[in-house]
Amino acid sequence: MSHYKQQSHVVWKCDYHIVCCPKYRFRILTGVVKALVEEDIRMLCEWKGFEVEQMNVQSDHIHLLVSIPPKVSISELMGILKGNLAIKLFKSYPQLKRKPYWDNHFWSRGYFVNTVGLNQEMIRRYVHHQEEQDKKEESNRQHFSLFDQVHITSMSALKAMPSFFSPNPTPLGVVV
Template sequence: MSNFKKLSHVLYRCDYHIVWTPKYRFKVLSGLVKQLLDHDIVMLLEWQGCEKKELNIQIDHIHLVVSVPPKVSISKLMGILKGKTAIKIFKSYPQLKQKPYWGNHFWSRGYCVDTIGLDEEKIRKYVQYQEKQEKVEEQQKLDFGPL
């Protein structure tokens, strides 16, 4: 249970692997742009109550492993990350906006997201164990009769 986090009325572990790219997968995520993104992504995650587990900014895409509280949807989080960072990049580096193909959009429209959790075999064994344990407890109640 140590991997789980706690809010006032929920115990959770919602870990995601998210990948997204700049528009047309241009190779622009290096140098100062990379440093700006590294800082701003971490800041925005903290602002949303999320925990960065891994962040890898490649020259043409970003990998993020993040723990997200259940009250924050992935689509909302990605809207914030992509929207706020695009605005800041275009303000900090106006020369990027000069290219006609950017069209005021820094990031490509989509992203890839996958959950990170217990593997399926562990879950099946746990469920089977719970069923067996429940039957044992039922049998013990029958053996002892009404109290």
């Protein structure tokens, strides 16, 4: 992807970082569903002449670093990927379609797209290591939520103590 591509009348380098999520950001892209999505994205992109440089399928979203020809719009690419993947997933796993919240729509309506230029190597590393980073952040969130619970308990105890910095500090041992 770092080099220019050419066709009969055009020389191009159209690289994009794309992120899309399942509807309601459900954590459904795991196990066999994840494997099917990874395989089908690569197959669809190869079939359409797109080049997948980097891909990371996580439980609730997909990062994709892709190169597409200039005759193809991003919305066309997303229509191809999201549409074909949803059809295949619903055929392979009909129980997904029966759930009332899916209603024939596997993917959320929107997506994130960013052009890739000089920062391509940085984005490639970001996509490659995103899952590790998310696991660290989740671990930190759990740690901080425990810290917040302890902090709230200790703050309640501190509020009951007299304040030495208020305009009228109460002497120790005196209850107001």
